[in-house]
Amino acid sequence: xxxxxxxxxxxxDFLNASPTAFHAVDEAKRRLKAAGFLQLSEREEWAGxxxxxxxxxxxxxxxxxxxxxxxxxxxxNGFHIIGAHTDxxxxxxxxxxxxxxxxxxxxxxxxxxxxxxxxxxDRDLTVAGRVIVREKKDGAVSYAHxxxxxxxxxxxxxxxxxxxDRTISSEGLKINNQNHLVPVLATxxxxxxxxxxxxxxxxxxxxxxxxKHHPLLLQLIAKEANCKPDEICDFELQLCDTxxxxxxxxxxxxxxxxxxxxxxxxxxxxxxxxxxxSSEESLVHESGVRMVALFDHEEVGSDSAQxxxxxxxLDALSRITGSFNSSNSRLLEKAIQxxxxxxxxxxxxxHPNYMDKHEENHQPxxxxxxxxxxxxxxxxxxxxxxxxxxxEIAERHxxxxxxxxxxxxxxxxxxxxxxxxxxxxxxxxxxGAPQLSMHSIREMCAVxxxxxxxxxxxxxxxxxxxxxxxxxxxx
Numbered sequence: 001x002x003x004x005x006x007x008x009x010x011x012x013d014f015l016n017a018s019p020t021a022f023h024a025v026d027e028a029k030r031r032l033k034a035a036g037f038l039q040l041s042e043r044e045e046w047a048g049x050x051x052x053x054x055x056x057x058x059x060x061x062x063x064x065x066x067x068x069x070x071x072x073x074x075x076x077n078g079f080h081i082i083g084a085h086t087d088x089x090x091x092x093x094x095x096x097x098x099x100x101x102x103x104x105x106x107x108x109x110x111x112x113x114x115x116x117x118x119x120x121x122d123r124d125l126t127v128a129g130r131v132i133v134r135e136k137k138d139g140a141v142s143y144a145h146x147x148x149x150x151x152x153x154x155x156x157x158x159x160x161x162x163x164x165d166r167t168i169s170s171e172g173l174k175i176n177n178q179n180h181l182v183p184v185l186a187t188x189x190x191x192x193x194x195x196x197x198x199x200x201x202x203x204x205x206x207x208x209x210x211x212k213h214h215p216l217l218l219q220l221i222a223k224e225a226n227c228k229p230d231e232i233c234d235f236e237l238q239l240c241d242t243x244x245x246x247x248x249x250x251x252x253x254x255x256x257x258x259x260x261x262x263x264x265x266x267x268x269x270x271x272x273x274x275x276x277x278s279s280e281e282s283l284v285h286e287s288g289v290r291m292v293a294l295f296d297h298e299e300v301g302s303d304s305a306q307x308x309x310x311x312x313x314l315d316a317l318s319r320i321t322g323s324f325n326s327s328n329s330r331l332l333e334k335a336i337q338x339x340x341x342x343x344x345x346x347x348x349x350x351h352p353n354y355m356d357k358h359e360e361n362h363q364p365x366x367x368x369x370x371x372x373x374x375x376x377x378x379x380x381x382x383x384x385x386x387x388x389x390x391x392e393i394a395e396r397h398x399x400x401x402x403x404x405x406x407x408x409x410x411x412x413x414x415x416x417x418x419x420x421x422x423x424x425x426x427x428x429x430x431x432g433a434p435q436l437s438m439h440s441i442r443e444m445c446a447v448x449x450x451x452x453x454x455x456x457x458x459x460x461x462x463x464x465x466x467x468x469x470x471x472x473x474x475x
Contacts, residue, residue, distance in 0.1 A: 001065075001315050001413055002252075002390075003149055004247055004447065005447065005450070005451050007271065007450055008027060008247060008255070008447045008450050008451065008452055009174035009247075009369065009452050010267075011255070011264065011267050011268075011369070011450050012245050012246065012255065012257070014245060014257060014263065014267045014268075015245035015255075015258075015260075015263055015264075015384070016244050016245050016255050018086075018259065018263055019128040019149055019259075020090075020128050020129050020130075020147075020149075020235065020238055020240070020402060021062040021086035021087045021238040021296050022061050022062055022129060022130045022147055022236075022268065023128065023149065023265055024086045024294070025058055025061055025062055025064045025086060025294070026061070027363065028056075028064050028066070028266070028294065029056070029058065029064065029271055031270065031274065032054075032056050032066050032270075032274070035054070035274045035277075035278065036054055036413055037054040037055060037056045037066055037068075037274075038054065038055050038056075039055070039056060039057065039058075040055050040056065040057040041057065042057055042059065042315070046319050046320070046323045047166075047323055048323075049069065049320060049323040049324070050069070051069050051070060051071045051072070051073050051283075052066055052069065052070070052071040052283050053069055054066070054067070054068040054069075054071075054277055055067055055068075055263050057316075059155035059305070059306045059312055060296065060305065061130065062086060062087070062296035062297075062306055063086065063293075063294060063295050063296045063306040063307075063312060064086075064293075065291065065292070065293045065294075065312065065313070065316050066270070066273060066291065067079075067289050067290060067291040067292075067316070067320065068273065068276075068277040068282075068283060068286075068289070068290045068291075069289050069320070070283050070285075070286025070287050070288050070289065070290070070465075071283050071284050071285075071286060071290060072284075072285065072286060073286070073287055073288060073324070074287075074324065074325075075321050075322075075324035075325035075328070075331045075335070076321065076325070076328075076331040076334045076335050076338075077287050077288050077316055077338060078288045078289070078335055078337075078338030078339040078340065078465075078468070079100055079288060079289045079291050079320075079335065079336075079338075079339040079340075079426075080288050080289070080290050080291065080339070080340055080460070080461060080464045080465070081150050081291040081292070081293060081313075081339065081340065081341045081342065081426075082272070082273070082291075082292050082293075082341075082342045082344050082457055082460070083270035083292075083293045083294075083295065083308065083313070083342070083343050083344065083416050083417075083420060084262050084265040084266040084269055084292075084293075084294050084295075084344045084345065084416075085262045085266070085294060085295045085296065085297075085298035085299070085308070085342055085345065085416060086202075086262075086263070086266055086294050086295065086296050087112075087113070087262075087296050087297055087298060087300075088113070088258070088259040088261060088262070088263070088299065088407075088426060088439075089111075089112060089113030089114055089115030089116075089298050089299055089439050090112050090113070090115065090238045090239060090240070091109040091110070091111060091112065091115075091117075091181065091183075091238060091239040091355075092109060092110055092112045092236070092237070092238045092239075093107060093108070093109055093110075093127070093129075093213075093235075093236075093237045093238065093239075094108040094109060094110050095212065095214065096108065096212040096213075097213050097214070097217070097269070098212060098213050098214050099182060100188060103187055103188045103189065104184050104186070104187055104188060105183045105184070105185045105186045105188060105214050105216065105335070106183060106184055106185060106190055107155060107182070107183050107214070107217065109181065109182070109183065109239060111177055111181070112238070112299065112300065112441055113299030113300055113439070114299070115439050115440075115441075116437075116439050116440045116441070117175055117177060117181055118173055118175060119440040119441040119442065120181070120441050121155070121157050121159045122156065122157070122158060122159055123157070123159070123241050123243075123441055124156065124241070124242045124243065125153060125154070125156060125157070125183060125239045125240065125241060125242065126149070126150045126151065126152065126153055126154050126155065126221070126239070126242050127148075127149075127150050127151065127154065127217075127221070127237045127238065127239060127240065128147075128148060128237065128238065128240045129147070129148060129153070129235060129236045129237035129238055130145060130146065130147050130148065130235065130236050130237075131145075131146050131148055131221060131225050131233075131234070131235040131237075132144070132145060132232070132233040132234045132235065133146055133225055133227045133231050133232060133233065133368075134233050135227075135231070135233045143233060146225045146226075146227075147413075148221055148224040148225050148235075148237075149224060149240075150220050150221070150224055151242070152242070153242045154185065154220060155183035155184060155185055155239065156183060156184055157180075157181060157182065157183045157184070158184060175399040178303065180263050182248040183239060185214060185216060185217060186214075186216055191216055194216075195241070198366070200386075210268050215229065218232060222234065240258070240276050241308065241441050241442065243258075243303070243442070245257030245258070247447060252447070253366075253367070253447055253448070254366075254444050254445065254446060254447065255445050255446075255447060255450070256442060256443075256444050257442070257443060257444075257445065258441055258442055258443065259443075259473040260297070260346060260435055260438075260443040260444070260445050261345070261346040261435065261438050261439065261443060262344075262345050262346055263321055264346060264433055264435070264445060264450065265344035265345060265432060265433065265452075265453070265474065266294045267376075268344070268433070268450065268453040268454045268457055269292045269294075269342075269344055269457050270292055270294070271454055271457075271458075272292075272454055272457030272458040272460070272461055273290055273291075273292045273457075273461060274377075275454075275458055276290065276458050276461040276462050277290065277461075281341065283347070284466060287465055288338075288339075288464070288465050289318035290461045291316070291322060292318065293308075293312070293316070295307055295308040295312070295314055295416060298317070298345070298415070298416055302416055302419050308419045308420055308423075309419050309423065313420060313424060314424050315424070317332060317335060317336065317339070317365065317424070318332050321335050325443035336424060336425050336426055336461050338468075339426050339427065340386070340389070340426070340427050340428075340429075340464060340468065341417070341420055341421070341424075341426045341427065341428045341429070342428075342429050342431060342460065343380075343381060343415050343416050343417030343420065343428055343429065343430045343431070343455070344431055344432060344453075344457075345415040345416070345417075345430070345432045346432045346433055346434075346435045346438060346445070347364055347370075347371035347373060347402075347404055347431075347433065347434050347435070348364065348404065348434070348435070348438060349364050349365060349366050349434035349435055349436050350363040350364060350365055350444075351435075351436060356406070357407070357410070359405055359406065359407045362403055362405045364402045364403075364404050364434040365402070365434065366434055366435075366436070366445065366446035366449065367399030367400075367446045367448040367449060368400050368402045368434060368449070369394070369399055369401050369449060369452040369453075370390075370399075370400075370401055370431045370432065370433055370449070370452060370453055370456055371401075371402045371403065371404045371431060371432055371433070371434055372387050372391070372402070372404070372429065372430070372431050373389065373404050373405075373415075373430040373431060373432065374387075374403060374404065374405045375405065375406065375412050377412070378413040378418055379406075379413065379414045379418065380412075380414065380415065380417055380418065380430035381415075381417035381418045381420075381421040381428035381429070381430055382417075382428070382429050382430045382431075385427065385471065385473055386428060386429035387429060388413075388471075389429070389464070389467060389468065389471065390429050390431065390456075390460070391423050392467060393456065393459050393460055393464075393467065394456060395464060396459070396463070397455060397456070397459050399452055399455060399456050399459075400452060402434070415430055415432075417429070417430040433445060433449040433450070433452075433453045434446070434449060
């Protein structure tokens with residue numbers, strides 16, 4: 001049995017550190033800073049950008065854009081980008097989450113994205129996300145943004161016993177998302193007993209006045225945020241599976257994990273950028289800008305201030321170009337036409353039990369390498385030119401590559417690719433590593449495809465400038 005490749009172990013660590021988009025961005029920040037990338041603020045001027053240097057910025061702490069400027073870069077040169085997303089389908093807490101019924105304390109949640117919600121039943125769940133905390137120091141009040149994650153399982157969505165639902169075998173599981181998808185936090189009787197113990201013990205200096213959420217839940221969150229419950233001003237929290245990501249299978253060939261869509265592509269692109277710019281010589285011959293953009297809200301359409309539908313990427317391209325030449329406003333348009341975007345989002349591998357769901361000549365396999373996604377109706381942004389460039393890189397490095405097109409009698413999903421291609425005007429390719437169980441609470445992919453994806457992305461960053469100079473289209 002082959003040893004686990006370091007890049008695979010690194011991905012598992014990244015997944016386990018990233019239960020939410022906020023945590024994924026935080027982990028990406030940590031890795032970028034360790035690799036010498038400097039943090040920028042969108043609220044400040046970027047006048048001091050320099051060739052040969054590496055930078056990043058975040059938006060809403062759920063989207064992150066990192067870039068490395070080639071030593072030979074001049075304003076008007078192209079950007080070589082990989083775009084992915086940090087969010088995954090999940091259950092997010094409602095603004096008023098406090099529910100008490102039938103002797104139980106429950107937590108109201110809303111569905112985010114198109115999840116396979118039946119997979120969330122009977123899982124050991126917890127909460128994670130961000131909180132806004134009121135802080136006082138020397139009489140002054142400020143408000144801090146803190147990430148929280150309760151490590152132990154504290155909630156569960158129990159299924160109904162078959163004895164009380166005799167039609168489930170013949171008619172299947174029928175879920176009402178409003179009535180049935182409600183996690184149990186505690187029983188009312190245990191909660192009341194705990195309150196009696198607390199009343200007879202040492203008095204807390206402050207009690208939470210928040211009536212929107214169960215005090216028990218706020219206590220758990222406050223403990224993680226290292227604050228008092230009444231210092232929590234607001235939060236964005238979601239449910240998370242407590243089972244860690246792992247390398248598994250009889251041959252240790254799979255990764256079992258939540259959020260592979262799309263933290264797998266986020267990780268591979270980020271690692272490729274870091275490793276392709278790790279030495280002092282990495283950018284010496286580079287005339288372009290290597291960039292990774294990891295967006296939030298792809299699963300719900302990307303229409304937000306931090307989604308791919310926002311001006312975030314165009315703002316970045318404009319500010320970088322302008323920092324090297326602010327006198328010529330037409331250089332950005334020139335730069336965009338010299339640029340290239342790889343939209344990296346996980347792909348559907350052939351399922352052995354549902355083989356009829358794939359078109360006969362387009363059946364991506366696990367271990368088969370990155371999948372180029374095609375759609376004549378522009379649900380994917382791939383065309384012959386963009387596909388050729390990525391395929392040529394694969395051929396140079398003996399990397400496997402696959403193709404996918406959806407059946408004509410099935411609807412086709414989409415990605416950030418068409419959004420950015422139409423919004424920015426940039427040449428775009430849609431690709432992704434193959435996986436099974438997409439949008440389940442527990443997904444799976446192959447370890448070989450992690451290595452293939454990372455190597456393919458790294459080669460793209462290192463060789464695109466030279467390869468693109470040989471491609472003639474609009475001449």
